[in-house]
Amino acid sequence: MAKVGESDVRQVAILARLEISEKETKRYQSELSNILNYVDQINEAKTDGVEATAQVTGLKDVVRDDLRVPSGLSRDEVLSNAPDKKDGYIKVKSVLE
Amino acid sequence: MEIIKHTIRELSEALEKGELTSVETAKAYLDQIKKVDGDIHAFLAMNKDVLKQAEESDKRRKAGKPLSEFDGIPVAIKDVILTKGIETTASSNMLSGYIPLEDAAVVRRLKEAGMIVLGKNNCDAWAHGSSTENSDFGPSKNPHDPSRVPGGSSGGSAAAVAANEAPLSIGTDTGGSIRQPAAYCGVVGLKPTYGLCSRYGLIAMASSLDCPGPFTQTVYDNAMALSLMAGPDPRDATSAGSKVDDYLQNIEGGVKGLRIGLPKEYFAEGINPEVKEAVLKSAEEYKNLGAEIVDISLPMTKYGIATYYVVQPAEVSSNLGRYDGIKYGHTTKGANSLIEHYFKSRTEGFGDEAKRRIMLGTYVLSAGYFDAYYKKAMQVRTLIKKDFEEAFKKCDVILGPTTPTTAFKLGAHSNDPLAMYLEDAYTVNANLAGIPALVLPCGKDKDGLPIGMQLMGPQFSEALLFRVGYAYEEKNGKD
Numbered sequence: 001m002a003k004v005g006e007s008d009v010r011q012v013a014i015l016a017r018l019e020i021s022e023k024e025t026k027r028y029q030s031e032l033s034n035i036l037n038y039v040d041q042i043n044e045a046k047t048d049g050v051e052a053t054a055q056v057t058g059l060k061d062v063v064r065d066d067l068r069v070p071s072g073l074s075r076d077e078v079l080s081n082a083p084d085k086k087d088g089y090i091k092v093k094s095v096l097e
Numbered sequence: 098m099e100i101i102k103h104t105i106r107e108l109s110e111a112l113e114k115g116e117l118t119s120v121e122t123a124k125a126y127l128d129q130i131k132k133v134d135g136d137i138h139a140f141l142a143m144n145k146d147v148l149k150q151a152e153e154s155d156k157r158r159k160a161g162k163p164l165s166e167f168d169g170i171p172v173a174i175k176d177v178i179l180t181k182g183i184e185t186t187a188s189s190n191m192l193s194g195y196i197p198l199e200d201a202a203v204v205r206r207l208k209e210a211g212m213i214v215l216g217k218n219n220c221d222a223w224a225h226g227s228s229t230e231n232s233d234f235g236p237s238k239n240p241h242d243p244s245r246v247p248g249g250s251s252g253g254s255a256a257a258v259a260a261n262e263a264p265l266s267i268g269t270d271t272g273g274s275i276r277q278p279a280a281y282c283g284v285v286g287l288k289p290t291y292g293l294c295s296r297y298g299l300i301a302m303a304s305s306l307d308c309p310g311p312f313t314q315t316v317y318d319n320a321m322a323l324s325l326m327a328g329p330d331p332r333d334a335t336s337a338g339s340k341v342d343d344y345l346q347n348i349e350g351g352v353k354g355l356r357i358g359l360p361k362e363y364f365a366e367g368i369n370p371e372v373k374e375a376v377l378k379s380a381e382e383y384k385n386l387g388a389e390i391v392d393i394s395l396p397m398t399k400y401g402i403a404t405y406y407v408v409q410p411a412e413v414s415s416n417l418g419r420y421d422g423i424k425y426g427h428t429t430k431g432a433n434s435l436i437e438h439y440f441k442s443r444t445e446g447f448g449d450e451a452k453r454r455i456m457l458g459t460y461v462l463s464a465g466y467f468d469a470y471y472k473k474a475m476q477v478r479t480l481i482k483k484d485f486e487e488a489f490k491k492c493d494v495i496l497g498p499t500t501p502t503t504a505f506k507l508g509a510h511s512n513d514p515l516a517m518y519l520e521d522a523y524t525v526n527a528n529l530a531g532i533p534a535l536v537l538p539c540g541k542d543k544d545g546l547p548i549g550m551q552l553m554g555p556q557f558s559e560a561l562l563f564r565v566g567y568a569y570e571e572k573n574g575k576d
Contacts, residue, residue: 004460008460009456011463012456012459012460012463013456015459015463016414016443016455016456016459017421017439017440017443018440018443018444018447018452018455018456019440019441019444020444028453028456031453031514032453032456032457032460034514034515035406035457035514035515035518036457036460036470038402038403038406038515039403039406039407039470039474040403041399041400041403042400042403042404042407042473042474042477043473044400045397045400045476045477045480047473047476047477047479047480050476050479050480051476051479052472052475052476052478052479053475053476053478053479053482054305054475055291055305055335056291056305056482056529056530056531056556057291057292057335057337057531059292059334059335059337062334062335064331073198073199077198078198080196080198081195081196081198081424081425081426082423082424082425083422083423083425083426083427083428084423084428090423090424092423092435092438093432093433093434093435093437093438094434094435095435097434
């Protein structure tokens with residue numbers, strides 16, 4: 001039985017901001033199910049009371065002084081990779097209809 | 098000897114003595130790239146100012162003011178690492194045409210030592226893959242057999258050093274992306290301890306796992322390169338640069354009295370007999386050099402890939418969330434609203450594998466599945482880390498294979514994502530535990546394809562790994 005349903009795939013695609021076709025929905029359903037079936041073996045590991053490791057450095061609460069650090073970049077440079085711009089601003093589609 | 102056959106150490110000596118100029122050196126590598134890269138395809142964008150920068154380096158040396166002993170030595174940079182003014186795409190159409198405004202921290206450190214960036218190395222798009230076949234700009238080829246993959250994701254980086262197109266290249270390793278291609282291409286590759294080299298300026302794949310590291314011809318060169326790359330960086334909050342060691346001081350110290358552990362799980366089912374034999378033979382050689390070989394067990398090894406394929410796609414889905422087609426990167430022409438703009442730009446810009454990982458990562462992080470997958474995987478990650486801590490009570494370093502097989506044919510795994518993922522079975526655990534791992538060649542199979550051994554040590558034990566690797570290389574010669 002497929003582990004992930006077609007409706008799950010559609011919902012995840014919406015969360016991830018990806019458009020997927022009917023064909024892709026079926027493909028992802030099968031691929032994600034296969035991978036998750038493999039992943040399921042982690043459930044064999046006994047983890048009662050085991051702390052979660054999110055990062056391995058042992059560093060905690062690394063902060064810097066709350067100071068302004070100039071980038072040294074001009075406005076034009078900062079905008080140089082933006083696909084659409086106008087009057088020194090990045091242009092986007094209207095947010096409200 | 099031909100210039101391009103030189104090690105970094107030899108180049109440095111020749112430049113210091115004035116037997117070689119930086120311009121001659123740069124020209125030799127550019128010629129070699131012109132000659133072989135049509136077949137190998139290790140490079141994407143090139144630095145247009147190589148010769149100009151080489152002239153400047155020669156001037157500095159002439160004036161007696163080189164920036165370091167490495168001034169004027171060329172280096173190639175994986176395309177997921179930012180290089181100021183040189184197109185950087187992560188081998189993805191999403192970033193086609195993207196020109197970084199600054200250098201990654203590791204690139205900056207190399208340039209401050211006077212090294213000259215030749216160009217960008219091809220890789221699997223976003224570093225997702227184990228063959229470079231997932232590059233949007235076509236695969237790289239293995240210099241030992243062009244019908245085979247160079248490995249991945251840093252396949253172009255490994256191929257560039259193997260084909261003498263660069264004496265040094267910098268890759269990244271999230272689950273094996275430096276070590277597997279180093280093994281497949283017969284070069285030396287290091288995945289440093291997590292945090293030793295700054296991640297600032299890497300196009301992030303999985304932030305709790307990503308490590309930049311060097312590819313070189315020899316272990317000694319690798320230690321030299323790490324000395325330049327490692328160091329603290331206030332712009333990377335996970336930087337542990339204060340733990341930088343002297344990697345050359347004791348490199349000739351030998352292995353006498355060291356305990357080298359052989360984990361039984363790394364020699365079990367699935368490993369190619371020729372790979373197994375080559376690695377066990379190198380263990381025998383270490384014994385002859387005075388090391389003590391001890392049998393150890395890493396029982397959590399079997400959960401490595403499964404844990405990795407929760408943690409990694411989760412972080413990937415989060416890191417790739419920034420590509421919205423607005424500030425930089427591919428932008429759609431066909432959207433009527435902002436939300437449609439996001440959907441279309443991302444759908445058009447990302448390739449299949451990136452989408453698969455975004456989908457998988459979003460799924461395991463979504464409400465209802467978070468505890469079952471992500472939290473559980475983070476707990477198993479703790480067990481994997483402890484597994485190594487226990488093992489390092491019984492031995493000083495761990496020796497094992499890098500990959501179950503030698504380089505596979507182009508196309509061999511292309512229809513089976515899971516088979517490709519299993520390529521990393523012996524490498525992902527070092528990333529999950531944050532420990533360093535050094536890969537060096539230890540023979541060839543019957544088809545003449547390189548086999549790489551992998552040495553793993555506790556966090557920040559790079560100096561020890563170099564010492565152990567160097568002892569083998571000295572005995573057997575490079576290659």
